[in-house]
Amino acid sequence: MFLSAFSPSTSVSSPRSSLPDDEGQEVSGYTLGHIIGRGGFSTIRLASSSTGGTVAVKIVRRSDIARQDNPTLVQKRLSNEAAIWSSLSHEHILPLFSAVHTSYADFFVTLYCPAGTLxxxxxxxxxxxxDGAGMMFRQVVRGLRYMHEVAGLVHRDVKLENVLVDEMGVCKIGDFGLTARIGELDDDSSSEDEGVDEQSEQYQRQRAVSSMRQTKPGLPAHLSLIRHHSGPRHRNSSPLPSSARPAEVKQKPECYNPGSLPYASPELLLPHSTPLRPHPAQDIWALGVLLYALLTGRLPFMDSFETRLQMKILHGVYEMPTGIGRGAEDVLKGCMERSVSSRWTIAMVDDAAWGVG
Structure with missing residues (x-):
């Protein structure tokens, strides 16, 4: 009693109770493991089953959604992503095995790709x-062709970070948060346009007659760093519209995520009286940027000043890499053509992609 009166008081904090997305918790028959990645407001954990299977689980907490500038829009896009993702099935599309929705978070169980992204x-x-760029590029093209011609969708966020590579070297397109149907505006977009433009209708017609070829998966080439010297500057033949002035260019295209601006097509940056409808040509431009990066290790349009970067994209001036072959040059020119009507279709890219590498 006497000694206890002089004993220092110690406050023992109670241990934090486990959260549904903590390591060791179970989701859809899988035990959550360590964190392997993070998104804008999501966390990706490795997970394993009792039989030894390994998957990746994308976790989006309700509390993280509530902290966004527009939680309602974010939740709508998340629901849209889940619906679209679950409807897709192709060798070069990241599969969604299951989705679990709780009051705490949404859990998306998908394929684990140990090689990471491109x-x-x-x-x-x-x-x-x-060779390595051509092999990877052709797989991405096949996945995107399925989306355009079979599913009738525009991905709208094609970039290196959204293409994963599995243990066999097979490319898988992922992240469908901005994906939309060809020619259809988002519910949150208002438009006075009537109908879908002629090119969107043309893509819809192509879906019915398209036949998809199969690609053989292969291991990614482990090549040493190759330095490409600056080549001649290439400029699209289509003139820049006189209405495009630096002050009039949108600062942040609403249909592109932060970090995706270097992949944005010129028409997305031009001022429009009505919202621009999702069009496959927007993905084709991004495909050209992706191929350029695979070949050179850099992006064709780069600038630390955002407005200047937008103007570079609008003018379509970039250095054509040297030593990449005529086939790759043709694909780059066809994809990164400023004029939407002159830009290649996904079928044209697919046919010519065999000339890359």
Whole structure:
């Protein structure tokens, strides 16, 4: 009693109770493991089953959605992503195995891709050269062709970070948060336009007659860093509209995520009296940017000043890499054509992609 009166008081904090997305928790028959990645407001954990299977689980907490500038829009896009993702099935589309929705978070169980994204691979290995770039590019094209011609969708966020590579070297397109049907505006967009433009209708007609070829998965080439010297500057033949002035250019295209601006097509940056409808040509431009990066290890349009970067994209001036072959040059020119009507279709890119590498 006497000693206890002089004993220092110690406050023992109670341990934090486990959260539904903590390591060790179970989701859809899988035990959550360590964190392997993070998104804008999501966390990706490795997870394993009792039989030894390994998957990746994308976790989006309700509390993180509530902290966004427009929680309602974010939730709508998340629901849209889940609906679209679950409807897709193709060798080069990241599969969604199951989705669990709780009051705490949404859990999306998908394929674990240990090689990471194309961005990760470029960071580790540098430019892939013609053979490596061509092999990866053709797979992305096949996945995107399925989306355009079979599913009738525009991805709207094609970039290195959104293409994952599995343990066999097979590319898988992921992240469908901005994906939309060809020619259809989002519910939150208002438009006085009537109908879908002629090119969107043309793509819809192509879906019915398209036949998809199969690609054989292959291992990614482990090539040493290749330095590409600056080549001649290439400029699209289509003139820049006189209405495009630096002050009139949108500061942040609403249909592109932060960090995706270098992949944005020129028409997305021009001022429009009505919202621009989703069009496959927007993905085609991004495909050209992606191929350029795979070949050279850098983006065709870069600038630390955002407005200046937008003007570079609008003018469509970039350095054509040297030593990449005529086939790759043709694909780059066809994809990064400023005029939407002159830009290649996904079928044209697919046919010519065999000339890359």
């Amino acid at each position: 961005f990760d691979i470029l960071q580790r290995e540098g430019p892939l050269g013609q």
